[in-house]
Amino acid sequence: MTRLSQLLLPTEREPPADAEAISHKLMVRAGLVRQLGTGLWSWLPAGWRVHQKVVQIIREEIDAIGGQEMLMPVLQPADAWRKTGRYEIDELLKLQDRKGAEMVLAMTHEECVTTHVAQVVRSYRDLPFSVYHFQTKERDEPRPRAGVLRTREFIMKDAYTFDRDEAGLDVAYEAYARAYDRIFERTGLEWYSVESDVGMMGGSGAHEYMAPCAAGENEVALAPGYAANVEIASAEPQPVDVSAPLDAPERVHTPDATTVEAVARLLDVPAGALLKAFPIVVDDGAGRAGGLVLVVVRGDHRVNEIKLANALGAPWRPAREDEIADKIGPPGFIGPVGATVPILLDEAVGDGGYVAGANERDHHLRGVQPGRDFAFERVDVRKVEAGDTVGGTPITLEPAIEVGNIFKLGTRYSVPLGATYLDVDGREQPIVMGSYGIGPARIVAAAVEQFADEKGIAWPRALAPWDVEVVALGKPGSDELAAAEGLCRELRTIGLDVLLDDRDAGPGAKFADAELLGCPLRLTVGRRSLQDGRAEAQIRRGLRSVEGGIPLEGAADAVAELWRTLP
RNA sequence: CGGGAUGUAGCUCAGCCUGGUAGAGCACCGCGUUUGGGACGCGGGGGUCGUCGGUUCGAAUCCGGCCAUCCCGACCA
Secondary structure (H helix, E strand, O other): OEEHHHOOOOOOOOOOOOOOOHHHHHHHHOOOEEEEEOOEEEEOHHHHHHHHHHHHHHHHHHHHOOOEEOOOOOEEEOHHHHHHOHHHOOOOEEEEOOOOOEEEEOOOOHHHHHHHHHHHOOEHHHOOEEEEEEEEEEOOOOOOEOHHHEOOEEEEEEEEEEEOOHHHHHHHHHHHHHHHHHHHHHHOOOOEEEEOOOOOOOOOEEEEEEEEOOOOOEEEEEEOOEEEEOOOOOOEOOOOOOOOOOOOOEEEEOOOOOOHHHHHHHHOOOHHHEEEEEEEEEOOOOOOOOOEEEEEEEOOOOEOHHHHHHHHOOOEEEOOHHHHHHHOOOOOOOOOOOOOOOEEEEOOOOOOOEEEEEEEOOEEEEEEOEOOOEOOEEEOOEOOOOOOEEOOEEOEEEEEEEEEEEEEEEOOOOOOOOOEEEOOOOOEEEOEEEEEEEOHHHHHHHHHHHHOEOOEOOOOOOOOOOOEEEEEOOOOOOHHHHHHHHHHHHHHOOOOOEEEEOOOOOHHHHHHHHHHHOOOEEEEEOHHHHHOOEEEEEEOOOOEEOOOOEEOOOHHHHHHHHHHOOO
């Protein structure tokens, strides 16, 4: 039992002046966390209890699938990071020790764990296995934000699997996916897993675990049976009226109409009947090096930069105005017809006569038919929009916090770091890896975001810093306080964590703080209820009062029964 | 890295335009009263006004540099 009179719980009436996100405001107001600097947060006792509840849930579920907990250092020699190419990442914090040796502060632990595995694993008999730890990550984020949602230092559960081959990785990946399902289900969060981008560094599959909430940094496309990060989402476009193609493109005068909106208005066609040309320069050695490429999407659509990079299989940048003017046409009036550069045409562009830039100042072309009037390569590079359909059902887009991810790394790290084994035939093979992250702090913040109301936080049972807060209304030394202490002892017998508000404060202050802190159940012992031999009970989620409260005689049974019904 | 904003007491802010004794509410300390929804009275403590420099007889206030923090965007293994 924790006595509030002894607890370091600095609650505030007002949120920090510059806070925006609900979780930022409430976690500070409730005395859970305090800021030290940009993106640097201390967890105060009550907040740390919540964090550790999340950690314990994760630990139990990863242990259950055979993960082995260990611990690796944050401060690491730069050497392995140079070998994997990650030394160049801007977010990586670099420093020197007193001897001048290059060191880094780890942002994840692939380099470290793979280095060890390279030394230790010799034979296919040593595989597969999985290890994990909870450890601080350091990232020199360009823009930390929203309290503990995006910080420069945070604790991550990162797990790694090591397998003989892709088939083994698939099994491990699936086991982690099921463990993650159980973890997020146990937290009480609203969550879902989505397909996600595997990034430029390869990897053959990835999922993100998302907690929807207003402060989320990611956008997720949702339809029944479909959930994907908008970074990679695909959907059927909404229909648009496109006129029939003309026998040949017709040149029309469109003075100063350099935007889709202006052209659509001038020619009285929907924006979707235009072809939007997006010139880029692809940065690879595969025949397109240094060359311009024209990406063409429907006029009412936008290019999704990540989908484009994935379609190209290479980095790219927008073309500069001089490059466009030089190779294609006057900026604002460029189009695919007659362009001498490769053309990528988005899937959402169907048959029909489109309006496109004429590659001539103040002119567009009408009745342009893809295929007939220009050659193209078909790609899916547009950003999906709310109302697009998947399997006939419209999708919605909603913001979400990424609270976890699972990733098939393959041999991305084992090859540069020499993590190999000898197979049954005595041949050397690279170990096939997976990595699996969860950010407990984000789970905490997401829970605050999802369940807060105007009074404060309303924790899910599994995460609350204490299960029950007992509010004693009397002064220190009063009958009410004595009865409240007795009640706390009762509750301990059924394994509940109890916080007792034994402060010398008015009822208003105690109730307000209890609702701010958000323990799932509040029991109040005051003069009134004491006369009846009862404690009043309020369920925090929804602020529902329990009819008649609970009897002080036999409180353990009554509360145990009530507890089972709480969210 | 671009754009915007803010730095005055522990917190939320006023004062700055128009230079002249540094303020309020809450919080805190003492005494007393009070105890079912953030009490009341009386008394009290607490601030290099982010920082460095400039202008001025005199700077929280005007000017400049720097630093810090927040928001939007870019970025995000």
